[in-house]
Amino acid sequence: MPELPEVETVRRGLTNLVVGKTIQSVEVRWEKIPGMSSEEFDAELAERKIERVDRRGKYLLFRLSGDKTLVSHLRMEGAYYTVPAGTAPGKHDLITFHLSDNVDLFYRDTRKFGRMNLVDTDKTMTVAGLAKIGPEPTEKTLTxxxxxxxxxxxxxxxxxxxxxxxxxxxxxxxxxxxxxxxxxxxxxxxxxxxxxxxxxxxxxxxxxxxxxxxxxxxxxxxxxxxxxxxxxxxxxxxxxxxxxxxxxxxxxxxxxxxxxxxxxxxxxxxxxxx
Ligand SMILES: [Zn+2]
Missing domain, CATH: 1.10.8.50 (Helicase, Ruva Protein; domain 3)
Known part of the structure; x- marks a missing residue:
């Protein structure tokens, strides 16, 4: 399971590759991950810009325009990677985010344990797992x-x-x-x-x-x-x-x-x- 250093590495990678791009449409091939149908997830995310990617503990927080946050936990095997638009998804590529600039972002998860939650940004810390999360292990916060x-x-x-x-x-x-x-x-x-x-x-x-x-x-x-x-x-x-x-x-x-x-x-x- 990715721990803080691995999730932070993913966050930095995503910041370089997808921040500033707009989600044009989304395809979900395993509805349990976002907890909604492909149509619903697409309707919620389409036309939103990825403004920033934050992290809290092992959670990735995609900050989207319109004050929405997509909370993503990779659990055992979840991973993100970008490909040229139109690339056919592999067996374990469970979600495709079609982005502007002819880029697709794939969410791959061989174990299917990863979870996503779309929430209002000001409600981010109410998501299960974040609500009771302890301090980040830094000099300032872990006293x-x-x-x-x-x-x-x-x-x-x-x-x-x-x-x-x-x-x-x-x-x-x-x-x-x-x-x-x-x-x-x-x-x-x-x-x-x-x-x-x-x-x-x-x-x-x-x-x-x-x-x-x-x-x-x-x-x-x-x-x-x-x-x-x-x-x-x-x-x-x-x-x-x-x-x-x-x-x-x-x-x-x-x-x-x-x-x-x-x-x-x-x-x-x-x-x-x-
Ligand atoms: Zn020893």
Whole structure:
């Protein structure tokens, strides 16, 4: 699943390729994604200009003329890419946005889990998932005071960090990476993490997502950003995808366990459960 660095990479790509263009018509081949028929979606979007593409957590926000916002969540495999107008859609190209300047924007989704919501722009933050979203993991917005307050919970740290209402943008990859960096076991209860370690975790989250974004994110499995720039961060990963290989810090063989139904790689020597 694309996490913050990958979604931000898509946002930047879309900004270069489609901002300023007008949607002329839309074809939907899987109605569950926008939650309306092809005719309805077309009627709502036709003649609207794409003014800007924003992001909040893992959500893309297409700001359209007429004060409408198309909220798009890629979920597992969703992706956007542009093609010359008239290009035949492939099997997994589920939505075509016919744009001005002879460009078509395809939404492709092999798993069909992605979702779109068209709302009035001033109602953007009422969309499910955005209504309770936590702060962006930046220096300004993810404060130590906020973390100290939120971490007063008994549950294990990994599912706590995956929950977007606590911190926006983290997923399986970057949670495993930052817990390794802060030497925290994935099952450690959030409310037992000492302040000094919380500071290290905060630093790791902010820095890791920033650097991963600079690398255009991580390319894992079939996820590639659609703009010809494959992410390069997979080469920088410290634990994710490295089960059975030695820890870069201590040489211990990395292990994999299930936490909250997610494969979780960690170092049993560096990340001890207290
Ligand atoms: Zn280690």
């Amino acid at each position: 130590l005071e906020y973390m100290q307050k939120e971490f007063q919970r008994k549950g294990a740290i990994k599912p706590f960090l995956l929950d977007q209402s606590h911190i926006a943008g983290l997923g399986n990859i970057y949670v495993d990476e930052t817990l390794w960096m802060a030497k925290i076991h994935p099952l450690q209860p959030a409310n037992t993490i000492p302040l000094e370690q919380m500071k290290i975790l905060r630093r790791a989250i902010i820095d890791e997502l920033k650097v991963a974004t600079e690398h255009h994110g991580t390319t894992v499995h079939s996820f590639t950003n659609a703009f010809g720039e494959a992410g390069g961060f997979q080469n920088e990963l410290k634990v994710y995808g490295r089960v059975g290989e030695p820890c870069y810090r201590c040489g211990t063989i990395l292990e994999k366990i299930k936490v909250a139904q997610r494969g979780t790689t960690f170092c049993p020597h560096c990340q001890v459960l207290h």
